[in-house]
Amino acid sequence: MLPLQRYSRTVDNSPYERVLPGKTAPVFPYTMAEIGLENYSHFVLTPFANTMLTDFAKEALVGEALGKDENTDVLCLSYSTPDIAGHEFGPYSLELEDIYLRLDKELELLFSTLDKEVGKKNYLVFLTADHAVVPVPQQLVDARLPGGYLDVDSLTEVANTLLVKKYGEKLIRKEKNLNLYFNRDKIKSLGLDLPAIQDEVAEWFRTNPMVQTAVSAHVMDAGITLNTWGEMIANGYTKERSGDVIMILKPGLISRSEDSKDAHQGTTHGSAFNYDTHVPLLWYGNRLKPASVVRPICITDISATLVHFMELQRPASMTGTPIEELLRK
Numbered sequence: 001m002l003p004l005q006r007y008s009r010t011v012d013n014s015p016y017e018r019v020l021p022g023k024t025a026p027v028f029p030y031t032m033a034e035i036g037l038e039n040y041s042h043f044v045l046t047p048f049a050n051t052m053l054t055d056f057a058k059e060a061l062v063g064e065a066l067g068k069d070e071n072t073d074v075l076c077l078s079y080s081t082p083d084i085a086g087h088e089f090g091p092y093s094l095e096l097e098d099i100y101l102r103l104d105k106e107l108e109l110l111f112s113t114l115d116k117e118v119g120k121k122n123y124l125v126f127l128t129a130d131h132a133v134v135p136v137p138q139q140l141v142d143a144r145l146p147g148g149y150l151d152v153d154s155l156t157e158v159a160n161t162l163l164v165k166k167y168g169e170k171l172i173r174k175e176k177n178l179n180l181y182f183n184r185d186k187i188k189s190l191g192l193d194l195p196a197i198q199d200e201v202a203e204w205f206r207t208n209p210m211v212q213t214a215v216s217a218h219v220m221d222a223g224i225t226l227n228t229w230g231e232m233i234a235n236g237y238t239k240e241r242s243g244d245v246i247m248i249l250k251p252g253l254i255s256r257s258e259d260s261k262d263a264h265q266g267t268t269h270g271s272a273f274n275y276d277t278h279v280p281l282l283w284y285g286n287r288l289k290p291a292s293v294v295r296p297i298c299i300t301d302i303s304a305t306l307v308h309f310m311e312l313q314r315p316a317s318m319t320g321t322p323i324e325e326l327l328r329k
Contacts, residue, residue: 001098002101004094007094007097009092009093009094009097010094011094012026012027012028012094013025013027014026014089014090014093016090016092016093016138016139016264016265017088017095017136017265017266018088018262018265018266019265020034020035020042020045020088021035021042022036022039022042026089028094028095028098030046030095032046044081044084045084045085045088046081047099047103049080050079050081050099050103051106053077053078053079054109054110057075057077057110057113058113060075061113061114061117062117066117066118067118067119067122067123072310077110079103079106081099081103082096082099082100082103083129086133086267087133087266087268090136090139090267091132091133091135107127111125121285121287122286123286124283124284124286124288124309125282125283125284125285126281126282126283126284126302126306127281127282127283127284128279128299128302129279129280130279130299131270131276131277131279132276132277132278132279133268133276134147134252134254134267134268134271134276135147135252135275136264136265136266137149137254138265140252146251146252146253147252147253148210148253149253149254149255149259149264150210150249150255151255151257152175152257153175153255153257154257155205156175159180159204159205160172162204163201167192169186170183170186171183171192171197172201175243176243177270178246178249178270179242179243179245180201180205180243180245180246181243181244182194182201182243182244194244195216197244198216198217198218198219199216199218199219201214201244201245202214202247205247209250210249210250210253211247211248211249212229212248212249212251213227213229213230213247213248214246214247214248215230215233215234215246215247216245217237217239217242217243217244217246220233220237221239229272232248232277233246233248233272248271248272249271251271254267254268281302283326288326291325293323293325297323298320298321299320300318301320301323302320302323303318304318304320304321304323305323305326305327308322308327
């Protein structure tokens with residue numbers, strides 16, 4: 001969008017970025033003729049996907065007459081291209097900086113449409129993200145910073161081998177997103193104690209120097225007080241879907257089951273560390289006064305704040321705390 005010298009990132013052909021099919025190097029320009037030929041799934045990697053979403057939002061505002069009567073309307077948008085492109089190129093890439101600069105233009109257009117259709121003082125916008133991202137681990141390694149890769153699949157196989165030696169059977173059914181799912185039917189048939197097996201496996205993983213912590217499901221079910229990292233796991237734990245043991249890797253580490261060149265390019269998210277959990281939260285409109293808030297705020301505080309703005313009763317299970325700075329007259 002801008003001349004190269006106007007970007008803060010000046011390296012275009014970075015070894016830490018994935019090369020998209022149709023390209024020979026991760027460099028500008030990117031055209032749909034190259035990356036989208038017979039593969040429209042790559043469209044979401046481009047800033048034009050954000051443009052399409054803005055166009056849909058504008059049509060919804062007009063077509064549904066949002067904000068035109070006394071009833072509150074809610075329009076939720078997810079500009080997901082920065083997330084998807086971030087996986088491919090990493091947060092320090094020229095590609096991602098360009099996407100955010102273009103997204104800024106999309107937001108300007110969206111707010112202008114809101115001003116026109118609803119009125120400058122008649123709407124409230126909040127903008128945030130569900131997560132951030134770790135820098136490309138290979139980039140961290142090359143800079144001699146904490147980071148790297150751990151083959152959790154292989155580590156799980158080692159754990160299963162030890163379980164076979166002790167109990168005669170593999171007891172870990174699969175690993176998914178650092179969740180270990182046990183074969184509970186097998187454990188029951190062997191007359192074994194499920195919480196004890198969970199604790200045994202969790203303790204074994206905690207002995208690995210590349211693992212920050214591992215927590216047993218029964219500990220979270222019981223509501224036992226945990227340390228900071230354990231509490232972060234517990235906040236995302238769901239009894240019906242989470243694993244029997246959930247772990248967090250050390251800072252800068254991600255799970256990889258192969259050692260190819262592609263595996264050392266791009267990045268991911270999902271840890272409890274600041275680079276993953278610290279995201280912006282911006283509020284705009286509704287006669288809000290300019291202010292900055294630097295204290296920790298949880299994502300659940302957003303809904304707790306919105307019910308006050310909309311003068312609704314708090315749902316029984318709501319756990320968030322209203323952001324008082326926004327409610328001051």
